[in-house]
Amino acid sequence: MSKHGFFHRLDASAILTVIGILLLFSTAVIITLILPRHIDPTWTQPTNAYQVQMYTVADPNMYISSASGKDRQLVYHLKADFSLLAFQETDFFRIVAPDDLDKYITHQGDPKLKLTSQLLMLRVPEDADMKSKADKVRSELDEKWEAEHRDSEKEKVIKPDYSILELYAVKGNEAFSVGSTDGIIENWVDKDFVILDETPKQEYHRDPGVIYISNPIEYRILRYTQNRKENWRYDPTGKKIANLEELKSHSLGFLSRHDLIRMGEHIYAIEGCWYCHSDQTRTMVQDVVLNGSDSYPAPPSSPNEYIYDTITFLSTRRIGPDISRVGIKRPSRDWHRSHFWSPKTESVGSIMPSFRHFFDDDPRGTEKSMSLPNVRFEAIFQYLMTKGTRITPPTQAWWLGKDPVRTIDIIEGRKTPP
Numbered sequence: 001m002s003k004h005g006f007f008h009r010l011d012a013s014a015i016l017t018v019i020g021i022l023l024l025f026s027t028a029v030i031i032t033l034i035l036p037r038h039i040d041p042t043w044t045q046p047t048n049a050y051q052v053q054m055y056t057v058a059d060p061n062m063y064i065s066s067a068s069g070k071d072r073q074l075v076y077h078l079k080a081d082f083s084l085l086a087f088q089e090t091d092f093f094r095i096v097a098p099d100d101l102d103k104y105i106t107h108q109g110d111p112k113l114k115l116t117s118q119l120l121m122l123r124v125p126e127d128a129d130m131k132s133k134a135d136k137v138r139s140e141l142d143e144k145w146e147a148e149h150r151d152s153e154k155e156k157v158i159k160p161d162y163s164i165l166e167l168y169a170v171k172g173n174e175a176f177s178v179g180s181t182d183g184i185i186e187n188w189v190d191k192d193f194v195i196l197d198e199t200p201k202q203e204y205h206r207d208p209g210v211i212y213i214s215n216p217i218e219y220r221i222l223r224y225t226q227n228r229k230e231n232w233r234y235d236p237t238g239k240k241i242a243n244l245e246e247l248k249s250h251s252l253g254f255l256s257r258h259d260l261i262r263m264g265e266h267i268y269a270i271e272g273c274w275y276c277h278s279d280q281t282r283t284m285v286q287d288v289v290l291n292g293s294d295s296y297p298a299p300p301s302s303p304n305e306y307i308y309d310t311i312t313f314l315s316t317r318r319i320g321p322d323i324s325r326v327g328i329k330r331p332s333r334d335w336h337r338s339h340f341w342s343p344k345t346e347s348v349g350s351i352m353p354s355f356r357h358f359f360d361d362d363p364r365g366t367e368k369s370m371s372l373p374n375v376r377f378e379a380i381f382q383y384l385m386t387k388g389t390r391i392t393p394p395t396q397a398w399w400l401g402k403d404p405v406r407t408i409d410i411i412e413g414r415k416t417p418p
């Protein structure tokens with residue numbers, strides 16, 4: 001065999017190998033990056049407006065107290081021409097307002113929820129005119145209730161204590177209101193609503209559904225000294241927050257939910273949680289049923305669930321439960337508090353170590369069995385609560401979103417996993 005013939009065949013083999021590698025690489029790129037966008041664009045993009053608004057509108061403007069030893073405080077950062085606000089009456093709650101602001105109130109019986117980005121808030125009536133209006137409304141409500149419950153003494157029915165607040169315009173372009181949700185989901189409306197602004201102020205105001213803040217009341221604090229230390233607490237009669245810098249200052253220690261989620265992701269990484277806990281619901285029956293139910297199995301994880309993550313933790317082993325739906329399965333803050341303090345109290349037989357550095361000693365001495373959660377706990381809790389909670393709006397069951405692999409068909413044997 002001539003050297004020329006050997007090297008000629010060797011060169012041809014190398015060229016074919018390189019071509020084969022390029023073909024395999026190109027096929028992988030087409031299948032994983034290009035085809036999904038053409039088959040179903042939502043598979044690699046945000047599922048809906050709610051998912052986008054949670055991460056880009058709600059999270060950066062929801063602030064949570066992080067100072068150790070404080071009861072958790074939730075505060076909305078309201079911005080003129082940005083935040084959507086609703087002022088809605090209920091059976092036992094009424095709103096009085098100057099004539100020019102009455103149009104922003106959703107009275108009982110109104111067919112649509114009224115929203116506005118004008119900076120308005122609620123407070124206890126202050127001036128004589130508003131106090132007079134409130135007294136008149138209260139009197140009318142009392143008379144109506146008494147007419148409907150003439151035998152209330154026999155029935156032992158107690159007359160309700162009606163709450164009546166005044167709607168007023170806020171001076172300036174920003175304000176801070178008491179958070180009214182649990183810090184995991186937000187108020188959402190996608191039908192029977194109207195935004196009263198003359199023109200949409202923000203792009204998300206054009207979406208078919210919007211996140212809004214209901215009946216905002218100003219967040220105020222009272223500063224005091226205890227044991228020679230400066231302290232503070234929420235007090236509706238206290239001092240208003242001057243600006244965002246004060247809310248985020250060292251003395252108050254508020255962090256946005258966006259920042260806490262990012263911090264929680266970092267803690268999840270450095271604590272090694274990803275080694276034992278996966279973050280992916282597979283097509284296997286034990287995954288989709290465990291994370292859903294027999295009737296409505298959870299859809300397998302799809303790329304759009306990770307689009308806002310900076311790190312994707314697929315895990316190395318499944319020693320602990322999968323966390324991809326933990327925000328749905330375990331939404332209780334108290335459960336996670338107890339679990340991180342002593343895992344076996346919530347999960348019998350758990351080999352997970354305790355994370356007591358997520359807690360600080362209670363300076364008041366009121367906590368006997370457990371210390372107070374610190375900012376590390378709040379961060380990882382907020383991070384975990386993003387898992388499974390933002391696939392679909394709260395008006396839909398979370399597992400009824402996109403399910404391209406037809407999970408039920410796989411479980412019932414009508415289709416094989418991809």
